[in-house]
Amino acid sequence: MRTDRGLTDLAATLADGAAVDWAALEAELGTDAERAIFRQLRVIADIAELHRSLPDEGPDELSLAATPPAPNEPELHPPPPPDRVVDPDEPDLGMWGPYRLLRSLGPGTLGRVVRATDHLHRDVVIRFLPDQSPPEVAVAFLATGQALAKVRHPNAVEVYGAEQHGDQTGLVMEYVDGRSLDQVVVSQGTFSAREAALVGWELCRAVAALHREGLAHGLLSPDNIVREAGGRLVLMDVWPRGVPLEALDLQPATLPFLAPEVAAGAPPSQRSDIYSLGVVLYYLVSGAYPVRAVSLADLAARYERAERIPLADLRPDLPDDFIRIVERACDPDADRRYSSIAAVKEALSRTLGWDTWTRKQPVLPPPGQAPVVETSPPPATPLPPPPAPVVPWGLIAIAAGAVVVGGIVAWSMLPRDLAWRGHSTSLATSGTRAGGDGRTVAPRDDVRLAIGSAAGADPSLTPLVIAQLAQDLSSSPPFRVIAPVAVEAMLGQPVAAIMHAVDADVYVEVAASRQDAGFEAQLNIVRAGGPTRAVRQSMTANTPVREFTASLTQLVVAELAAPEGERPSLRTALPLDNPEAMQAYTLGTSRLGRGGRKEVEEAAESFRRATEVAPDFVLAYAKWAEALLSLYRHNALRADEALPLAQNVISKALSLDDRSAEAYAALGDLYAERHNAEQAERHFTRSLALNPSGEYARIRYAMLLAGRGRVDEAVEQVSQAQKLNQRSSLLRGYLGATLHYAKRFDEAARTYETLLRLDSQYSAAYIGLCKAYTELRRTADALQACQAVGAQHAAEDPFVLSQLVKIHHDAGKSREAQQALARLRAMYDTRPTGDGAFWIALAYVSLGDATRALEWLDRAIDANSSRLAYARVDSRLDPLRRDPRFLARMARIDGHASSVVGAQVAQDNNR
Structure with missing residues (x-):
């Protein structure tokens, strides 16, 4: 077994299902690399033998599904539907x-x-x-x-x-x-x-x-x-x-x-x-x-x-x-x-005998000497290199994967030498701090705070308390609150590992419960490299839930010694005592984060229902407006339907709380869709001043910046948001979009590919891949991604048809390009929209017909297409950039925006 041939023969034997004398083989092992491979092969062999020992019979239908594609090989287009045998006596369930x-x-x-x-x-x-x-x-x-x-x-x-x-x-x-x-x-x-x-x-x-x-x-x-x-x-x-x-x-x-x-x-x-x-x-x-x-x-x-x-x-x-x-x-x-x-x-x-070749043998002392008892693991010392056989890389892949995973886990467990504001008890920034390697690290202007539930916490109350704490602490400028959903994935791991994984300066572990006498909570406040402080709070049964959560926020702020002028506003509350409203809001938030048109439609309805059962629910109004604007971008609502309704919903939210960061984020998004960049930027920055952790404000602000050609700033905004929610598919999608507008098409494609490996159901990633692959002239991949978009929308999508015109034209297939254009024109005739006109304009750009492209661009401007926000950076319009007629259209976009939003600016300034 000291050659790669021996390991290869062993692998072949396993593949044939033949018997293996494991004891004899183990005695021949010569190197640590061989032992690692041997162990993994034996595990695989044992499991394979188990499955061979359980014969397949006719499968019964059970309540789950076929194996999905391997996570690193996402399907870019759906397979054809399998043939089905339908029982004619079985009722149609609809x-x-x-x-x-x-x-x-x-x-x-x-x-x-x-x-x-x-x-x-x-x-x-x-x-x-x-x-x-x-x-x-x-x-x-x-x-x-x-x-x-x-x-x-x-x-x-x-x-x-x-x-x-x-x-x-x-x-x-x-x-x-x-x-x-x-x-x-x-x-x-x-x-x-x-x-x-x-x-x-x-x-x-x-x-x-x-x-x-x-x-x-x-x-x-x-x-x-x-x-x-x-x-x-x-x-x-x-x-x-x-x-x-x-x-x-x-x-x-x-x-x-x-x-x-x-x-x-x-x-x-x-x-x-x-x-x-x-x-x-x-x-x-x-x-x-x-x-x-x-x-x-x-x-x-x-x-x-x-x-x-x-x-x-x-x-x-x-x-x-x-x-x-x-x-x-x-x-x-x-x-x-x-x-x-x-x-x-x-x-x-x-x-199972899987540890016999890795178990450490006792080290015996010399005769007459007492054995040494180690109280801590000895430092690792490098071993002399063994003889260097040529190890087959295919066989060590399994073992290498285990080592990598183990290394990641071990790294996440290492303590970080992260000073707490220069080891001060105040949040005020002063001087510099020392890094773990002795380097001087510039002070940070923010404190990254994570919140998670403790083991054994009441699962019906603690998540609600955490959601409100996150909402409250987000409104305090010193804090950057890491999204609780990013922390949930790691609950049960050591606190130090969680803090390292999300790069938190402070971790607040929450255990809340309902007692006969009222509410009770314990908060364990952990500082990176510092002590843990446990604080308790209890209140009587007749205390409103909001008063209870506000008291917990004040305990955290007091413990962390935030300056008086930077305390949370505590003005926007979740209706924790209204389960129906919270259920609708939670469902809406989940659906909105998926990004697809159908999911956003369901999210909008959930938020509307939440405001119906809780008329003072400010956050639900703000999220409802966010969903309406997203539906406009999905072409599910026309501008004259979505924008006035969103404005009314935002006005309602601000009438209830004129310092709602979420409402100002939606207002900024509304101005962005009306192509008023100055007012949009004003409200996005106002929202982020009120809530520096605001994800929605930051990503829509990023898209505004990208549309104005400030693509590096846009990428930075999305990167900042990602630091607070590393698991968000939505943020990965926006990162891909900003990279695309920065013309970093390779990076954009890799971002979308990674996103689909992590979340194969995120439909917007296929749109991004379709665009990126088209720019990279990866024709076959672009076609597959575009087909996936069409399948997920359950109909021909105008975006897809516009992309197909370019893909086929670039590939020299003029007949197929004209067919896609004809279908696109027919779809527009059935339902004319500003975005539909924009897609036709792009199709004519791809065909090299600048005159018709500009005519359709005029229609898009007249109908206030949401796609015009990115006309300055959309690479598909690059062939028109030097045409004076196109520059005139860009001036029209700015002038059209000014005329449309004048009244809204005056109204907002009076607020």
């Missing part, structure tokens, strides 16, 4: 938004489950919230869906999003074609200890991915674990965070997998997931349960009487170490279980 409902898959733990197809002809499953669910259950359902959508793991079901159409709310997730482990055990019989350990090892990885997002699965059972036809194990059906036990429709087969504390009424936790996993392993090898019950009350009573069947009584033939792992994992006493799912995975690795 449509739900863009989804065609195919058939019911039965009841789930919370609402019915339906198989469907989406607008990309992709099989999905929709889990519907019951119609009569209380508002707090609906809020928890949506919040869990949003958290699950961030989980990216091959063994965890992929959730595409939470949506609301009509009066129904549902989670949309992948459809998995396979059989549950319960069906496998019933049809095939129980597993060996090794097979069960391999299944448990894979499940640990999926559960760990959920725990990293702050979620407990809560419903781990063989019914909720599916083996896909291709062999992948998929974990499904999560307990919605914050939903009480009595609200769930638990099947009798699920009861034995509930931990004792959950059966007694406690919410599911990481420790209860470990219990459930232990019972899953118990069931796989025995076909039975440690505690069997016919009802929840019966289960709780049996736990109380300590009734339990040891696994060794049912399967005395099993290895002792496997039995010990199972019994410890499902110990009735939570404190005696494994401390984490990672500890279970490590124990399973040992029983």
